[in-house]
Amino acid sequence: MKPRQAAWLFVAPALLAIAVFFVVPVAAALVMSGTDFDIYALADLRNVRFIWLDNYLQLLQRPLFWQALLNTLFFVVVGVPLSVAVSLVAALLLNSPLALFKGFHRTALFVPVVATLAAVAVTWRFLLHTRYGLLNYGLSSLGFSPIDWLGNPRWAMPAIMLLSVWKNFGYNMIILLAGLQAIPGEQYEAARLDGAGPLAVLRHITIPALGPMLLMVSILTMAAHFQLFAEPYMMTQGGPAQRTVTVLYLMYEEGFKWWSLGTGSAVAFVLFLFMFGFTVLQVTVSRRWGTA
């Protein structure tokens, strides 16, 4: 067999799988979002009617849709910088020449990333318990009054954010650590000779050198944050007062609880638009600031 023909045999299975189970469904979802696809359509396709943009227009009129959008944006806008900041601090600590047991600490800080989300979410649900949770116990010993983390509309999303930062900061920490290790030592040496303190070194050498990597890390983190679903599903079921209904949670409920697959697809495309828009925005802003 000629190498050229063989090449097609090598790539064909993967390309076919991606075409059938990804490309076609994406296109089908776009079509579906323009129909009233529901449980009757699941049984018989003749029950589908085109309603064009109606699903989208109806979404815009539903308070729950706006609430879900707001909740998700809150999680993204506050959660992403928080998560990246913790990752950066952890990476800086691990990269410090003074740090002991680096291998152990690196592994310890990374473990939550590989732990199954469903398992750690039930664990956190109990740690966040108002009366018997260890978090409130710790806070009360510092003199704070107990917080109803998952029952108070104001605190439920911050509580999920706490879990999310704990679960995910290790991932970016490893990437940023690799970036820190790539900064040549002479740069630090030169800065120190110029009399720069640790904060000045961080601001004028470390952060600029990490710039492109910080951009990449925050884009990936943002994409993951927009897809928040399992945490509210496990911990709050969208409550209290719908404050933890995210866009993806809304999609799940529309599509697989109420079987409005048309509406669900429309929600999914709105999510995609937001993710895309925010990525473009982030790249543009950081270009202007000259970090990328």
Next chain:
Amino acid sequence: MRARLGFLGVNAALALLAALTLFPLAWMISASLMAPGEANNYPPPLLPTSATLENYRVLFAEHGLVRQVFNSLLISLFATLLSLAFNLSAGYAFAKLRFWGRERIFRLLLGALVIPAQITMMPLFFMLKRMGLVNTTPGVLVPWLASVVGIYLVREYARSIPDELLEAARMDGAGEGRIFLKVVLPLLKPIMVTLAVLAFMLSWNDFMWPLVVLTDREMQTLPVALATLSREHVQDVELMMAGAVITVLPVLLIFFALQRYYMQGLLAGSVKG
């Protein structure tokens, strides 16, 4: 003096961060060994007064969790094998074989990464329903057939294989299939391990798609079963923690054993931007 303060500060901060990070997991294990009701006390106990495996016994004997452990293992093993089969050959071809449109197709694949996979869920569910694959193992496995990130990882790694090696094998009259099996695969061993570890752990931890596709309890994976159980047993902290331990244990063991390969995959895969 300043140097000593810096040394203390860095190491104290690092130790505190590590302790805070490990604490929830340690408490999960500790609470799973407590007697029923013991965790719901004030002040909340850190350790069981006398450790017991009762919760594990109840999970297996009364809730039949063996079934879900088996489901999870089966699905993750299949997902790993599928990922290896599809991504190794494709990644190698994209790196080393010439064919029409190679670069353009690859760029399209990378571009597709901006589309969140959840968009496909509703049409995919309909498709699988038509094929009779809802609530079956093949149904959950569909997204694990080939992945762009998997192809990317293999391609990056396979690029380091010298062309002369492949040419020499062709001169000796070896066919392309034989070259792939006898020359290329042995060289790809490290990335094979990386790919296998990633596929196993990602499919084990996956939540949303199994939740959608597996409707019967008998078919569910551990994370989904844990979600169902925890809604029925809101008060049974100790029982749920035992379930959580069973769910995370396999991935943690694999991670500790093959950490190096996992980290390599993470660093290589994150460059995709």
